[in-house]
Amino acid sequence: MNCIELEESLVESEDGSSREQRAHLSACPACSGLVEELRSIIATAVELRGSAEPSPQVWNSIEMVLRQEGLIRPQPTPRPALSSFSARWGWARWLAPAAAAVLLSAGILLYRASVADKLAQQVSVAAPALDAGMDDNDFLQEIAAQSPQLRPVYEDNLRRANEYIRDAQSAVNEDPNDAEAARSLMDAYQQKAMLFNIAMDRSLP
């Protein structure tokens, strides 16, 4: 099994528990990282449904589409992904929207943009939730506390990512059936999610 086959097999068994999956995952850090991230995303999505920030409708809509596509299944015992992250970083205030952005990105990765109108629906449902929960100032303050010299870099990139999101959202609003506009909006959110991810990344001091 190679990386592409592994990704395809995750549609059937997203926890990487089959024999072939385990064999590949033991030798491939990229794929094992992907599976680990998917597990965390699924667990975090379940936990986040109980938080006050995004409305239940948002999560229900995202989850419904992903379940319809067979990409996720119920998790009986969610892993405490949030607590482990926050114990290390203490950045849980902005982790929730970041996780939502990552969830959205994972949806893109696996969903493969097969149905344009569903794509547009996903974006229009998820986008307001991310805007509502995202606190950029908290994020930048944490960056300044951890690595003061990197704050200008993150500040500049965050501003640009937000401009990207605004422009892409405008394009979707102008024509909700424009699949390319919907994809751009997802790309924009993915860029912002990447900014948060890199900040959380263990390679950062």
Next chain:
Amino acid sequence: MGALRDLRQETMAAHDKSWGSRMVSKRTVKVIAIGVIVAGTLAAESKKEYHFAVGSKAGVSVMNPYGSIWVRPSLNNTVVVSAILHSDKVEVDNNQSGNRVDIQSHLLPGADSESGRVDYEVLVPADASVTLHSSSGPLHAEKLHGDVTLEGSTATIDVRDVSNAHVHVKTLNGAVTLNNVQNGHVEVDSLSGEVTLTGVNGPLVQVVSTSGNINYIGDFGDSGEYRLTSHSGDIEATIPEWTSADVSARSVRGEVHDDIPLQPKFHTWFPIRAGVAFAGTMGRAAASSTVVLRTFNGKIHLRKRSEKQ
């Protein structure tokens, strides 16, 4: 030690010459100062080397907050890690678990971007999957055919001569250069760094950037999906005239230029307006790749490659 010996001899000679007049030349002071700095640096710097026996398709991961990582193929099934530590405020943690090798620079209290720096040179079996993380970089991988994942914030990233592999790159503002990546599954995400792809092809080649420019120089393969997207950066694709591809390009607020004649397409997701969008087929439609170029504020230019290029 030779530098120290020279320094001592020169210092003593200078001392003898100027003893009578109690004058020390400016040149001697400079030499002493440089010598002290060099000696201090040599004393703090240390080199470590680790060897690991692995099987085929091993996994190798290097996490390095500050400093470079160079990865090249080894001659046999071994992983050789050479690390230059720039001070005693950083250590190298290494761990092998089966077919997987993990290397991590461990910063000790008080370490900063200088004292915490470690420069790695890593030799891996060519079929190994490699994951590299560094905040400052640079990151470099070459002549591999296993999957390659590179992440950095300000790190410049350079990948070359890679085939039949996933190549995933994430960076904030470091420049990304991919050269001669064949049959790759390539995904590059860059917030503001410039991305240059030369001779890159495969089933999927995707670049997403917020404000960085994207340059593609190549032929778009023969059956892949190529998506180059930037919010405010410019996108330039330089391709030979014989390229076969379905191309669509759109700039919401910028402009598009097309040097190559296209057979127009009649069904597109967006209105075709001269100067801001174009879509069409070039070359043999039956064996062609799909190319999507999209930007909001930047310019898009589809250029014909000259004979000299």
